[in-house]
Amino acid sequence: MVRHIGHSTETKTILETIESTPPLTIARVALLIPTHALPPLSYSVPDFLQDEIRPGSVVSAPLSSYSRLGVVLDIDDVSEERSLEELRGVFDWLSLDEQIVAVCRQVSSISAIPVSKVLRSALPPGLDLGSYRIVHPGPNWTWSRGAVATRGALRGSLGPEGFKSAEELGRVKLYPYCPEPSMEEWVSINTDSEPDFGRAHAQRRLFEALSSANEGGVRSLDILKAAGATRATLLRLEERGWIHRERRPKIAASELAFGQTRSADEDPLYSQVVDAMDAGDVRLWRVPTAEQLEVAVAVARRSVDRGEQALILAPEVEVVERIKQMLLERLPVNSVVAAYHSGMGKSRASIHLTARSGDVDVVVGTRAAVLLPMSRLGGIFVTDEPNESYRAEPGYEGLPLHARDIALARGEQNGVSVLLASSTPSLRLYGGGVQEVPARPANLWPAVRLVDMRGTGAILSDALIKACQDCIDSGGRVGVLVNRLGQAVSVSCNQCGAIRSCPDCGLPLALHGMGQSVGMICASCGHRERAEKNCPNCDSTRLNPLGISTERVRMDLHEKLGVEVGLLTAGERVDEDAAVVVGTAHGIQEVDWDVICIPDADALFVSASMGAVERGFRLLYRAAEAARTRLVVQTRLPEHYALQAALRGDYLTFAAAELPRLRTAGYPPYAHLAQVVIEGPESIVRDAVESRLRERLSPAVSMSAVVPVQGSGKRKVWRVLLRASERVEAAAAATLAARLGGRGARGLKVLVDVDPEEV
Numbered sequence: 001m002v003r004h005i006g007h008s009t010e011t012k013t014i015l016e017t018i019e020s021t022p023p024l025t026i027a028r029v030a031l032l033i034p035t036h037a038l039p040p041l042s043y044s045v046p047d048f049l050q051d052e053i054r055p056g057s058v059v060s061a062p063l064s065s066y067s068r069l070g071v072v073l074d075i076d077d078v079s080e081e082r083s084l085e086e087l088r089g090v091f092d093w094l095s096l097d098e099q100i101v102a103v104c105r106q107v108s109s110i111s112a113i114p115v116s117k118v119l120r121s122a123l124p125p126g127l128d129l130g131s132y133r134i135v136h137p138g139p140n141w142t143w144s145r146g147a148v149a150t151r152g153a154l155r156g157s158l159g160p161e162g163f164k165s166a167e168e169l170g171r172v173k174l175y176p177y178c179p180e181p182s183m184e185e186w187v188s189i190n191t192d193s194e195p196d197f198g199r200a201h202a203q204r205r206l207f208e209a210l211s212s213a214n215e216g217g218v219r220s221l222d223i224l225k226a227a228g229a230t231r232a233t234l235l236r237l238e239e240r241g242w243i244h245r246e247r248r249p250k251i252a253a254s255e256l257a258f259g260q261t262r263s264a265d266e267d268p269l270y271s272q273v274v275d276a277m278d279a280g281d282v283r284l285w286r287v288p289t290a291e292q293l294e295v296a297v298a299v300a301r302r303s304v305d306r307g308e309q310a311l312i313l314a315p316e317v318e319v320v321e322r323i324k325q326m327l328l329e330r331l332p333v334n335s336v337v338a339a340y341h342s343g344m345g346k347s348r349a350s351i352h353l354t355a356r357s358g359d360v361d362v363v364v365g366t367r368a369a370v371l372l373p374m375s376r377l378g379g380i381f382v383t384d385e386p387n388e389s390y391r392a393e394p395g396y397e398g399l400p401l402h403a404r405d406i407a408l409a410r411g412e413q414n415g416v417s418v419l420l421a422s423s424t425p426s427l428r429l430y431g432g433g434v435q436e437v438p439a440r441p442a443n444l445w446p447a448v449r450l451v452d453m454r455g456t457g458a459i460l461s462d463a464l465i466k467a468c469q470d471c472i473d474s475g476g477r478v479g480v481l482v483n484r485l486g487q488a489v490s491v492s493c494n495q496c497g498a499i500r501s502c503p504d505c506g507l508p509l510a511l512h513g514m515g516q517s518v519g520m521i522c523a524s525c526g527h528r529e530r531a532e533k534n535c536p537n538c539d540s541t542r543l544n545p546l547g548i549s550t551e552r553v554r555m556d557l558h559e560k561l562g563v564e565v566g567l568l569t570a571g572e573r574v575d576e577d578a579a580v581v582v583g584t585a586h587g588i589q590e591v592d593w594d595v596i597c598i599p600d601a602d603a604l605f606v607s608a609s610m611g612a613v614e615r616g617f618r619l620l621y622r623a624a625e626a627a628r629t630r631l632v633v634q635t636r637l638p639e640h641y642a643l644q645a646a647l648r649g650d651y652l653t654f655a656a657a658e659l660p661r662l663r664t665a666g667y668p669p670y671a672h673l674a675q676v677v678i679e680g681p682e683s684i685v686r687d688a689v690e691s692r693l694r695e696r697l698s699p700a701v702s703m704s705a706v707v708p709v710q711g712s713g714k715r716k717v718w719r720v721l722l723r724a725s726e727r728v729e730a731a732a733a734a735t736l737a738a739r740l741g742g743r744g745a746r747g748l749k750v751l752v753d754v755d756p757e758e759v
Helices: 009-020 098-111 115-121 153-160 162-166 203-209 219-228 231-239 272-281 291-305 317-330 346-356 403-414 461-473 552-562 586-590 610-626 642-647 651-665 682-694 725-742
Strands: 024-031 041-044 058-063 065-079 131-134 148-150 172-174 181-189 243-249 282-286 309-312 334-342 362-365 377-382 417-422 447-452 478-481 491-493 510-512 517-520 526-532 543-545 566-567 580-583 591-596 627-635 670-679 701-702 705-712 715-724 750-753
Touching: 009 219, 024 447, 024 461, 024 566, 041 058, 065 098, 065 115, 065 162, 065 172, 098 115, 098 403, 131 591, 131 750, 148 153, 153 447, 162 172, 162 291, 162 317, 172 543, 181 203, 181 219, 181 491, 203 231, 203 317, 219 231, 272 282, 272 291, 272 377, 291 309, 291 317, 291 362, 291 610, 317 334, 317 362, 317 627, 334 377, 346 610, 377 403, 377 701, 461 478, 461 552, 461 586, 461 591, 461 627, 478 586, 478 610, 552 566, 552 580, 566 586, 591 610, 610 627, 610 651, 642 651, 670 682, 670 725, 682 701, 682 725, 701 725, 715 725
Parallel strands: 282 417, 309 362, 309 377, 334 362, 377 417, 447 627, 478 580, 478 591, 566 580, 591 627
Antiparallel strands: 024 041, 024 065, 058 065, 131 148, 131 172, 181 243, 491 543, 510 517, 517 526, 670 715, 670 750, 701 715, 705 715
8 A cells, every 4th residue: 555645845845945946067177187097076166156167267176175277178067966166266368268178188088198188288388387376364474465375385384284274264376377488678769750869979870770670679689789889878869769678578479470572372382272271171282391381381371361370380499480480571461470389488378378369370389389279270280290209208398199180189179171291191191091182293303322232241332432422522512311229129131131020020020138138029019039140031140230320420431531520410419511411310301412321221111110111211202302412322121112112202102012011010090009118027017917907908909918128127118009990999098007007006107108100
């Protein structure tokens, strides 16, 4: 028997109260603490912030009673009561738009980078996340009202509980701020008429020097030095009202274009750029390296003509500055152009804010600019798309993800065109179905001399020495490109040219260990074997590690040519104006040479890395682009398909041969990898990988063996590769791996990298 009980008057009142209570607004917030261990947290939105909070809002939120800066990911209304802490404030001047937040979340999902770290990259550089404004100082405080203090200073002075109490009482409030750029004095003319200087000859000379300077003014220090004047003379001109002094940021945050030299119709690339960027979301363009700066100008011009903003990415600071100068000379007058790179220091924060407000027309930057908020973005252009400088290495500023991938995510979320240019595009793009713009062929190609070094143990051939001598005699310059090797070295036979390779996956085996314990190992699958003394192909004992050093080549050239030989590497620049200069790829390819010599082309192609062949092809191709008249290449693998294609400038043939190899091996673009590098004792590493990672992986993810990379003693470095057909699956597995370094792993250091450029 069921008895129905009616609602009492009290129960009805409670129900009516619940029904009339407005839904609770919940904000899910990513606190800007870069760790996989802290997921986004939920907070309730208090009444006084209801109209201000939206996805992208930068807020102050409590964590363990302290205020932390965070970004709102999304908002939801719930009717049930939940016990949640409330948001404490919002910083609208820092807030991001929803598209940037969506880009950051997408980037996090494909890279295993904590979303908090990605969001931090979209906020102004130098932003202090842990500073506080003193609102109501307590008795005996060392700070006055309005002062700014760090979290550490407040905790040290007030004690942990005293600091918490000060926050709860509103005596201090979280106060993120951007550092002000360093300032310097500028001076400009303040009159349209010719002043009467009388006998003040020093004032006349200084004024005339100012008259011939840039219309926008000049730095005081520069003009005083140029005119040989004193500061007293400068001040006297100001007293008479003929000049104006002002303080400006030490590095110009943005500049006005001072005049175009030709119309858009006269630019041969302009119509192709417009067609390419109007045709679709993403386009790949094979363009000679020398023409890519012209393409950048055309991309910027297209956006300016339409009242939109353009974002142009370049791999190095030097290239950024060259593009910026071209834009200032060739964009319509008063177009606002800004550079954005690490060399600008504190000035980058002001660019961040002005780009966000739409007050800059074109931003040219390095990888750090790819997440720069722009209110009217109309297009993104990536120069030299495959360049590895676009991906931050551990310990350096930026995200460990290629800027190309972030640009693609941004183009998708913002609904703008992305144009990627290179003479040798990444195969992961070319083979990944990205549509191409009709390629532009190279204007010039050098004469190529291929020197077969099989059967000789010489470092430098007579043909190479003669090419250098002939160039010197004719007044030309020679660049000698040498690829420096890292820790892992492959072995080649001097007699037949054979390379010791893995019988399972075909990759060259790398030497591992030292002395009597030296062996050979495959960095991909973990196959091991002894380092034999005889070549398995021809039984020769003439086996040598591949690769020669820059110093060895430099010394031999000096002895044989009898001239000083320069050195050009990332770390050293010695006699770089010499007639013959030895250098690594980056240094040599950034300069035009009459002749370029490559004494060890095999070291470019042979490596335990699957991407070595593509990198070697690109280096040879770019060397040919940089050589005005002749390219001399020494090799023991003269029939290698990538070498032959590079020397002919034949990208399509190379891609047709290399892509099937990548498909068979399960590498991008046909599958996706996550590289897990772990530092720690072998037993602990293997136990963590097998017991804490393997069993948690999705069935869609496969895992390689644990392979030693480097190190000695108890603190060795190991590597594991995770492979999946979808990138998000590989990233999810990498996120699991990143947590191996938690409390239960006894001090393991773990780094993960999804789809690294070199594996």
